[in-house]
Amino acid sequence: MKSADYLIIGGSAAGTTAAETIRNLKPDSSISIVTDENHEMYSRVSLPHYIRGKIDREQVFLRKPEYYSEKNINLLKNTKAKNLDSKNKVVELANGEQVQYGKLLISVGGYVVPLKIPGSDSKNIFYMRTVEDADAIIKASKQAKSAVIIGGGFIGLEFTSCFKVNGVSDVTLLVREDYYWKGKLDKKSAQVLSNTLKKNGITIETNEEADHFDYSNNQSVVVTKSGNKYQADVVGVGIGIRSDLSWLDGSGIKIDRAIVTNEYLETNVPDIYAAGDCAQFKDVIFEREHILGNWANATSQGNAVGKTMALTSPKAPEGQAGQRTVFETASSYSINFFDGSCTFIGVADEDYADEIIVRGSVENHKMTRIFVKTINNVMRVVGATVINSTPDVAPLTVAVKSKVDISQYKDELANAGFDLKNLTL
Ligand SMILES: Cc1cc2nc3c(=O)[nH]c(=O)nc-3n(C[C@H](O)[C@H](O)[C@H](O)COP(=O)(O)OP(=O)(O)OC[C@H]3O[C@@H](n4cnc5c(N)ncnc54)[C@H](O)[C@@H]3O)c2cc1C
Incomplete structure (x- = not known):
């Protein structure tokens, strides 16, 4: 052994x-x-x-x-x-x-959660987790003209530009809900994000859930529960990991x-x-x-x-033996897609926050939502979603990590002219 x-x-x-x-x-x-x-x-x-x-x-x-x-x-x-x-x-x-x-x-x-609907074992259906997946996506999309993406979220978003950049002209994103990324984004933030995708040639079909695939002549048709059909030389699936x-x-x-x-x-x-x-x-x-x-x-x-x-093992370095490290961080996840960007910071959860403050507008193509919660009598920024407003990301990440009391600035947060760096000065 x-x-x-x-x-x-x-x-x-x-x-x-x-x-x-x-x-x-x-x-x-x-x-x-x-x-x-x-x-x-x-x-x-x-x-x-x-x-x-x-x-x-x-x-x-x-x-x-x-x-x-x-x-x-x-x-x-x-x-x-x-x-x-x-x-x-x-x-x-x-x-x-x-x-x-x-x-x-x-x-x-x-591991990726597999899509389990009839025909989902077709060879033109791709997931994105491993290097081998990436090799296969490049190869297939270079020969494809049409693509369908199933699943919103980060991987769905990555698929949009990955397909386009490799020459797929017709890219359609199927969204089960009535707007893109419902559950993580509010309607307006989703609109800003969707507008960026549409501007870059992505078609978004809402209230559409894939029901099965018909596959023939190297091409599959995605048939949705509503009976609509979408042709797809390649299909990208991003419905979560487990x-x-x-x-x-x-x-x-x-x-x-x-x-x-x-x-x-x-x-x-x-x-x-x-x-x-x-x-x-x-x-x-x-x-x-x-x-x-x-x-x-x-x-x-x-x-x-x-x-x-x-x-905490035997023979630990002198002076440090027995020490345990508390894991403490507030992390963020950002991606850039076409000329847009999307970042989630800390806990951007509507059920967790006491209040959500919105900066930006659909008209200005930017939207930041700041999640505020009072914990142990301190009013803190606990999370944020930031669409197309990269300068907001760093100060909000610092604010979340430093757990500072932001009560004196709360009424200013919605003002796009307010410099968020003030939160942690
Ligand atoms: C396409 C893609 C893009 C991403 N982009 C971003 C991004 O922009 N920013 C960001 O912050 N995060 C991003 N992520 C998420 C990020 O990659 C993950 O959060 C991160 O990889 C998690 O690291 P991990 O070590 O916990 O697990 P993983 O990276 O998932 O690695 C776990 C490893 O364990 C192996 N394994 C599983 N079970 C066993 C077993 N029983 N025995 C042996 N080996 C096993 C798996 O195969 C895998 O190699 C992205 C993820 C993907 C797939």
Whole structure:
């Protein structure tokens, strides 16, 4: 049986960052990363840039093979953790190997949620998560004239410009709701975003839900529940991600919507931690349980949990032994599409905020919503959605992170002339 002082399942943002943090603090320890992908760490964030031809394929990769040997990190590629025996501290892999661990980090992110409607196994239907997906999207869209995108959200938005830039002339986005990105954006913000898409040649069809695909002569027709038909040489699907935690069945680890952790990213089982997209952590900034799906969060969590794992192990560096790091951040997720941009900062959740203050207008093609909540008697900015107003992003991110009292400025926030930097001066 193999063994590792630190065993990490998932070698992406959270897992690799944790391994590197541990290596810095514990030079003599053994560290293994298990990944079911056949690659060293690469950037999912860069995949749309690669598809759009802005960067080369090799620029997607963040670590070279020799890096792992230099850092003495054992990377087990192309195999999957398939069972956890938490009592005996053993992870069983799909290739038949077993690995005994001292401490275990679960950083398995999420897989795409597959579209399950008749015909959805057609070969011209694409998802966007891996380098292989990106290769396939480039190849198919270069030969396509028409595309349909199913699913709003960030991936749907990425698909719009990825298809267009690769020469697809006719791109249609099908939206189930009565406006784009309902549930995350209000109607006006969605209108600003939709106007940018329309201006760049994207057709948006609302109240349209794909029912099935008809596929013949290398072309599929998306038939919606309302009976309308949309021709598509290629189809892009972005309907969410979901962690596969089935291999943890029987391990005793508490799982709710994701793996439940405290503020140190410790699970309820000793010596087992979770970080990144698969962690439902106790968020001390917003004082609630939280799952985040973004790169900055995954790397920050990898860093925090790596410190805790290293420093609570035997032979921790003198003066730091036993220290645990509280994970504390307010992250944001931004994308640029055509000449527009869209950013979500902190908790932009209508049910969570006390009040939402709006800056900008549809006419000016900019819209920022600022989510305000009083926590422990302090009126704070807890989140924001920012469409086509990039200068608002940095000061609002700082305001969310610094938890400052903004009560004296609250009435000014709606005024587009008010400099948001004042919030944290
Ligand atoms: C196309 C795309 C664009 C994005 N753009 C942005 C962006 O602009 N900004 C932003 O902040 N975020 C973006 N994201 C989200 C960001 O990439 C994720 O939040 C981030 O990758 C999460 O990192 P992670 O380490 O938690 O998990 P992941 O990156 O999901 O990695 C988890 C790894 O674990 C592997 N794995 C899963 N189960 C097992 C198992 N049982 N055994 C072994 N290995 C396993 C997976 O295959 C994967 O390699 C984007 C995501 C995608 C797909």
